[in-house]
Amino acid sequence: MTNKSNRLLIIGLFLVITIDTMGIGFVWPLFGPLFTGKTTTLFNSAVSMEWRNILYGITIGIANLTAFFASPILGDLSDRLGRRKILLFCLFGTSIGMGISALGIIFSQVFLLIFSRAWLGAIAGGQVIAQAAMIDISNPGNKSTRLGIISAANNIGFIFGPIISVLLIDSTIVSWFSFTTPFYFAAILALVSAIFLLKVFKENNKISAPLTQKPAKKTLVFVRAFTNKQIRMTALIYLALQIGWALYLQTNFLSLIQKFNYSSRHLGYFLAWLGIIFCFNLLVVVRLLTQTIALKKIIYSTLTIAAICCFVVAFYNTEIGIWLGIIPMATAIALGSNALLTNLSNIAEKNEQGWMMGVGNSLAALAWAITPPIVGIILILGFSLPLFIAGVLFFLGTIIWIASPSARNDGKNRI
Numbered sequence: 137m138t139n140k141s142n143r144l145l146i147i148g149l150f151l152v153i154t155i156d157t158m159g160i161g162f163v164w165p166l167f168g169p170l171f172t173g174k175t176t177t178l179f180n181s182a183v184s185m186e187w188r189n190i191l192y193g194i195t196i197g198i199a200n201l202t203a204f205f206a207s208p209i210l211g212d213l214s215d216r217l218g219r220r221k222i223l224l225f226c227l228f229g230t231s232i233g234m235g236i237s238a239l240g241i242i243f244s245q246v247f248l249l250i251f252s253r254a255w256l257g258a259i260a261g262g263q264v265i266a267q268a269a270m271i272d273i274s275n276p277g278n279k280s281t282r283l284g285i286i287s288a289a290n291n292i293g294f295i296f297g298p299i300i301s302v303l304l305i306d307s308t309i310v311s312w313f314s315f316t317t318p319f320y321f322a323a324i325l326a327l328v329s330a331i332f333l334l335k336v337f338k339e340n341n342k343i344s345a346p347l348t349q350k351p352a353k354k355t356l357v358f359v360r361a362f363t364n365k366q367i368r369m370t371a372l373i374y375l376a377l378q379i380g381w382a383l384y385l386q387t388n389f390l391s392l393i394q395k396f397n398y399s400s401r402h403l404g405y406f407l408a409w410l411g412i413i414f415c416f417n418l419l420v421v422v423r424l425l426t427q428t429i430a431l432k433k434i435i436y437s438t439l440t441i442a443a444i445c446c447f448v449v450a451f452y453n454t455e456i457g458i459w460l461g462i463i464p465m466a467t468a469i470a471l472g473s474n475a476l477l478t479n480l481s482n483i484a485e486k487n488e489q490g491w492m493m494g495v496g497n498s499l500a501a502l503a504w505a506i507t508p509p510i511v512g513i514i515l516i517l518g519f520s521l522p523l524f525i526a527g528v529l530f531f532l533g534t535i536i537w538i539a540s541p542s543a544r545n546d547g548k549n550r551i
Contacts, residue, residue: 142273144336145269145273145336145337146270146273146282146285147336148332148333148336148337149266149269149270149286149289149337150285150286150288150289151289151332152223152227152262152266152329152332152333153262153263153266153286153289153290153293154289154290154292154293155293155325155326155328155329155332156226156227156230156262156293156325156326156329157262157263157289157290157291157292157293157294157297158293158294158296158297158300158322158325161293161294161295161296161297161298161301161407161411162297162298162300162301162304162318162319162321162322163196163237163301164294164297164298164301164389164403164407165298165301165302165400165401165403165404165407166301166305166315166318166400167192167195167196168192168389168390168393168398168400168403169393169399169400169403170241170315171188171189171191171192171195172185172188172189172192172390172393172394173393177244178241178244178246179246185394186512186516189390189511189512189513189515190509190512190513191246191512192508192512193386193508193509193510193511193512193513194250194508194509194512195246195249195250195253196253196386196504196508197504197505197506197507197508197509198250198253198254198257198505199253199254199256199257199260199501199505200257200500200501200502200503200504200505201254201257201501201502201505201506202254202255202257202258202501203257203258203260203497203498203501203505204498204499204501204502204505205258205498206257206258206259206260206261207260207261207264207494207495207497207498207501208491208494208495208498209494210222210226210259210261210264210265210490210494211261211264211265211268211490211491211492211493211494211495211497212490212491212494213490214261214264214265214268214490215268215487215488215489215490215491219265219266219268219269219272219337219490220333220337222261222265223261223262223265223266223269223333223337224330224333224334225259226259226260226261226262226265227262227326227327227329227330227333228326228327228330229255229256229258229259230256230259230260230262230322230323230326231323231324231326231327231330232255232323233252233253233255233256233259234252234256234319234320234322234323234326235319235320235323236248236251236252236255237249237252237253237256237319238316238319238320238323239252240252241314241315241316241319242316257501261494261497263286263287263290263497264490264493264494264496264497265490265493266286266289267283267286267477267489267493268489268490268493269337270282270283270285270286271283271481271489271493272489276482279478279481279482280422280426280474280475280478281422281423281426283474283477283478283481284418284419284422284423284474285418285419287414287418287470287473287474288414288415288418288419291411291414291415291418291470292411292415293411294407294408294410294411294414295407295408295411295412295415296408297407298403298404298407298408299404299405299408300318300321301318301400301404302399302400302401302403302404304317304318304321305317305318305400306401366483367480367483367495369536369537369540370476370479370480370483371480371495371499372533372536373435373439373476373533373536373537374473374476374477374480374496374499374500375499375502375503376529376530376532376533376536377439377442377469377472377473377476377530377533378473378499378500378502378503378504379503379506379507379526379529380442380446380526380527380529380530380533381442381469381473381503381526382503382504382507382508383507383510383511383522383523383525383526383529384442384445384446384449384465384522384523384526385410386507386508386511386522387511387515387519387522387523387526388449388458388461388462388523389403389406390511390515390519391453391458391519392406392455392458395519396455406459406462409459409462410462410466413462413463413466413467413470414466414469414470417466417467417470417471418470418474421467421470421471422470422471422474425471431475431478431479432537432538434471434472434475435472435475435476435479435537436534436537436538438467438468438469438471438472438475439468439472439530439531439533439534439537440530440531440534441464441465441467441468442465442468442469442472442526442527442530443527443528443530443531443534444464444527445461445464445465445468445527446465446523446524446526446527446530447523447524447527448461449461449465449523450520450523450524450527451520453519453520453523473500476496477493477496480492480493480495480496481493510522
C-alpha cells in the first residue's frame with residue numbers, strides 16, 4: 137500500500153475503533169449504579185448487596201470469558217479471510233448485542249443482560265483485527281507506536297463513552313432519557329462504524345495463511361502460549377499484568393460507588409480521567425521511549441510501579457488517594473501492556489499476526505472474566521485485600537521477568 141493509503145487506513149481504523157469502544161465504555165458508569173445503587177429498579181429490596189456484587193461481577197466478567205474463547209478464532213479468521221470482512225461482522229454483531237442489553241433493562245431481566253454481555257464479548261474482535269491490520273502496514277521501527285495508536289483509540293472511546301452515557305440517562309436533559317438510551321445510541325454508533333469502514337478500508341493485502349489450516353489448533357490459547365518457549369514468559373507476564381489491573385480498577389470502582397456514593401456522572405468523570413492518562417502515554421510517551429529504552433527495562437519498571445501503587449492505595453484507600461493513584465498506575469499499565477503486546481507480535485510469524493493479537497486479547501479477556509466475580513466475593517473482607525493481591529501479582533511478575541533468560545537478551549527487544 138502507498139503511504140497515502142496507509143495514512144487513510146490508520147485514520148479509518150482509529151475512528152472506527154474509537155466509535156466502537158465508545159459504545160463499550162457506556163456500561164462502566166451504568167452497571168455499577170444499576171446493580172449496586174440504592175435506587176436501582178433491576179432488583180427488589182430483598183436482594184442483598186453481597187448478591188448484587190456477585191451478579192455485577194458475573195455480568196461484567198462474562199463478556200471477557202466469551203472473548204477469551206472467541207478472540208483467537210476471530211483473529212485467525214482475519215488472517216485467512218481478510219481483516220475487513222471479520223471487522224464488519226464484529227461491528228454488526230455489536231449493534232445487535234446492544235439492543236439485547238436494552239431489552240434486559242426494560243424487562244428487569246438480569247440474565248438477559250448477562251446473555252447480551254456474553255454475545256458482545258464473543259464478537260468483540262475489533263481491537264484484535266485493527267491491531268493486526270496496523271501490523272500489516274508497519275515495520276519493526278514503528279510497530280509499537282502504531283499499536284499504541286490503536287490502544288489510544290480504544291481509550292479515547294472510553295473517555296467520551298462514559299461522559300456521553302451519563303448524559304444519555306439524565307432525564308432532566310431530555311424527558312425520555314433512561315438507562316436504555318445509551319445502548320440504543322451504541323447500537324447506532326456500531327452501524328455507523330460499519331458503514332464508515334466500508335468506505336475507507338479497501339483491503340488489498342494477500343491472505344497468506346492457508347485456508348486448510350485448522351483453527352481449532354489456534355483456539356488452544358494456553359497450550360500454545362504456555363508450552364511454546366518463545367512466548368510462554370511474555371504470556372505469563374501479560375496475564376499477571378491484566379489480572380492485577382482488573383483487581384485494582386474493579387476494587388477502586390466499587391469503592392467509589394459504595395464508600396463515597398459516586399453517581400453515574402461522577403463515575404464518568406473518573407473514567408474520563410483514566411482515559412486521558414492512557415491516551416497521553418500511548419500517543420506521546422510510547423513514541424519517546426521507543427527511541428532509547430530497552431523492552432525489558434520498560435516491562436520490569438512498569439510492573440514495579442504498578443506494585444507500589446497497589447500497596448500505597450491499599451493503605452491510603454481514600455477518595456483523593458484513588459484519584460491520584462490512578463495517574464502512575466494507568467501510566468504503568470499503558471506502557472507495560474503495549475511493550476508486552478509488541479513482544480508477542482515480534483515472536484509471531486507474519487501470517488499469524490491476527491491470531492497472536494487474538495492470543496493477547498484472550499489473555500486479557502481471561503483476566504477480566506475471572507477477576508470481577510472474585511472481587512465481588514472477597515470485598516466482604518474489605519477493600520484493601522484485592523489491592524494487596526494485585527500488588528503481589530505485579531511484584532511476582534517483575535521477579536519472573538528479570539529472572540527470565542529472554543528478558544536478559546537485549547539484541548531484539550526494543551519496542
